[in-house]
Amino acid sequence: MNYVINRVIYLLAVFVIAVSGIFVLVNNMPGDPAYGLAVSIAQQRNMQIEQALEIARSMMGIDPDESLLTRYGKFMSNLLKGNLGYSAFYNTSVNDIISKSLPWTIFVISLATLLSFVVGIFLGALAAQKRGTVIEWIISTVSSIIQAIPPFILAVLILFVFSVTLRLLPLGGAYPVDVEPSFSFEFIYKMFLHALGPMLATAIPQMASWTLAMRGNTSQVMEEDFIRFAEIRGLRDSVIAKKYIRNNAVLPLVASLAIGVGYMLGGHTLVESIFNYPGIGFYFGKAIAVRDFGLLTGLFTLIVIGVIAATFIADFVYSLIDPRVKLK
Amino acid sequence: MNSLIKVENLRAVYLVREGTIKAADGISFDVQENSVTAIVGESASGKSTIIEAMTRTLPPNGRLLEGKVLYKGKDLLALKKEEFRRIKWKEIALVPQAAQQSLNPTMKIIDHFKDTIEAHRINWNHDQLIQKASEKLEMVRLNPDAVLYSYPMQLSGGMKQRVLIALALLLDPEVLILDEPTSALDVLTQAYIVQLLKELKKKLNITLIFVTHDIAIAAELADKVAVIYAGNIVEYNSVFRIFKNPLHPYTKGLLGSIMAINADMSKIKPIPGAPPSLLTPPSGCRFHPRCEHAMDICKKEKPPLITVEDGAQVACHLYSQGGRKDA
Structure with missing residues (x-):
């Protein structure tokens, strides 16, 4: 229990430091967050840019005379209330955008992670156990190549091949515009179809890295003395493969699994932008493009929360599955 | 007493990048039922290889070249994998090195x-x-x-x-084989394990074979001692005679180099030279470059393990050529 309390305090400190850092960075970025809006106001209303800038600032709730410290205080107190800020571009609260987009991202990420982890573990263990054979060579070589492909290149490739050329997958979005969201079979099927592109673009490179990591861990565990002793005791190969090799090889990966999910919240930006998929990453890309600093800060904060929560979950899960950690 | 295990001309090598390590080069010995046999040798003398080959637990780069291990008349090395798996642990159990x-x-x-x-x-x-x-x-x-x-x-x-x-x-099991049962343990724990093995021996109807580099533990526990040098058995004798009247020059050197706590340091005589590489072992008797009694024949011919008085076995030309037995 003491361990949990220590962990919570530590992660809270990390949170405050990370969020403060984000605030300072975003507020010191070159350019005026109100400028973009001011330009469009000036054009629409045919007025001077200085005037438009003032209107834009008041619309966005920015007081140029306010000190950084006061703004920081406001930001933190809002954060404590669970308010992640305001998006000038979408003219709505960041919380709104998140509640709309986060489910899509979680949907795609969890599918991608599950698929890549399960397949990666299987292929990695297979490669290690078939050491020196063609099977190992193929798995390792293909994984090494795939691992080097960035997800956004793969995304463009998938979009081009499956959506544009073969027309098997939709071009973008989370579901067809002409279908009302419902729990009908058709809608769910279409939803999966739309998620397939971004999911594969994320899952395939990850699958390769899980495979390589698992292969490495497995061959390491296979060298251990307790494997040899299990063989000496006459245990069957299938029992050794499962209880002695796989269980020990997969442990370190479970921790990276949770942390990886946390990081993916942010790393998903380009893939979602390419597929026009309305998740967190899509809005993240948009916020950068239009200099929506409020949205940017809010989404950054969300990612920090995601990574911290994932770290905590990883620690916790690890202590559940590895007896060596629980006892410390 | 019957011999329960009969090892005949066991030869095993390890394949490494530099060549083949000839770690067990024609090992033959008998193990009596209900006896304790110690296989004693320096590090990397091939003593663990002997039991790995006997129990078919050589590492992946190990190769068994020839030899028989007769256990109750069956050749363990010729048994089918499944048949051997059934005997292993039920009748012959092995405690490997690296217990930790x-x-x-x-x-x-x-x-x-x-x-x-x-x-x-x-x-x-x-x-x-x-x-x-x-x-x-x-x-x-x-x-x-x-x-x-x-x-x-x-x-x-x-x-x-x-x-x-x-x-x-x-x-x-009827046979318990232990590979370095006391290495990597502190001295007190070592003594405790030796004590324990002695007790087990008394309580159970069991044949013990163990490998050690510590001749003191062999003296404490064993009935018979096989002294290994560079992949060969150089002497196989009862523990009493090994210590009282060692035959092989290497055994003599080994005993001469023991440091007792109350020993006169000037009497401790390390064996000159270093153990040979098993990649390129010396010709003839593998001990000849370090042996003070080396003769011409020692460089050319490998001495066979012959039985001399009272069933003691030794592989040395001093004995086979009617040479100086008193050396």
């Missing part, structure tokens, strides 16, 4: 016992398993209630070594 890492870190001790009986298709129910495992753990003076439900990392080095011995005794 020989237990699965993510499994409780009880599960190691469980896996072992399941591997041999023994239909004990849970209570029977607990009872049998407890009995064996008590035999090695461990408290079953504490140990059975522990993870390996909760046990000390000496406790782990004893758990391995208890696991080895689980199916009441």
Whole structure:
């Protein structure tokens, strides 16, 4: 229990430091967050840019005379209330955008992670156990190549091949515009179809890295003395493969699994932008493009929360599955 | 007394990048039923290779070239894999070196016992398993209630070594082979394990074969001692005669280099030179470059293991060529 309390305090400190850092960075970025809006106001209303800038600032709730410290205080107190800020571009609260987009991202990420982890573990263990054979060579070589492909290149490739050329997958979005969201079979099927592109673009490179990591861990565990002793005791190969090799090889990966999910919240930006998929990453890309600093800060904060929560979950899960950690 | 195990001309090598390591080069010896045999040698003399080859547990780069291991008339090395798997552990159990890492870190001790009986298709129910495992753990003076439900990392080095011995005794084997049962343990724990093995020997009807680099432990525990030098048995003799009247120059050197706590330091004589590389062992008798009695024939011909007086066996031209027996 003491361990949990220590962990919570530590992660809270990390949170405050990370969020403060984000605030300072975003507020010191070159350019005026109100400028973009001011330009469009000036054009629409045919007025001077200085005037438009003032209107834009008041619309966005920015007081140029306010000190950084006061703004920081406001930001933190809002954060404590669970308010992640305001998006000038979408003219709505960041919380709104998140509640709309986060489910899509979680949907795609969890599918991608599950698929890549399960397949990666299987292929990695297979490669290690078939050491020196063609099977190992193929798995390792293909994984090494795939691992080097960035997800956004793969995304463009998938979009081009499956959506544009073969027309098997939709071009973008989370579901067809002409279908009302419902729990009908058709809608769910279409939803999966739309998620397939971004999911594969994320899952395939990850699958390769899980495979390589698992292969490495497995061959390491296979060298251990307790494997040899299990063989000496006459245990069957299938029992050794499962209880002695796989269980020990997969442990370190479970921790990276949770942390990886946390990081993916942010790393998903380009893939979602390419597929026009309305998740967190899509809005993240948009916020950068239009200099929506409020949205940017809010989404950054969300990612920090995601990574911290994932770290905590990883620690916790690890202590559940590895007896060596629980006892410390 | 009958010989229970008869090893005949065992030859095994390891394949490494630099060539082949000739780690067991024509090993032959008999093990009497209910006796304790020690295989003594320096590090990298090939002593572990002998038992790895005997129990078919050579590492992946190990190759058995020839030889027979007759156990109750059956050649263990010629048995089919499945037949051998049935004899292994039930009749011949092996406690490997590196006891510290020989237990699965993510499994409780009880599960190691469980896996072992399941591997041999023994239909004990849970209570029977607990009872049998407890009995064996008590035999090695461990408290079953504490140990059975522990993870390996909760046990000390000496406790782990004893758990391995208890696991080895689980199916009441006739032969227990131990590879360096006391290395990597502190001196007090070593003495404790030796004491324990002595007790087991007294209590159980069991044949012990163990490998050690510590000749003092051999003296304490063994009935017969096989002295290994560079992959060969140079002397096989009863423990009493080995210490009283060693025959082979290497055995003499080995005994001369023991440091007793009250020894006169000036009397300690290390053997000159260093053990040879088993990649390119010396011609003829592998000990000849370090032997003060080396003759011309020693460089050319490998001395066979011959029986001299009272059943003692020695591989040295001093004895086979009618040379100076008093040397």
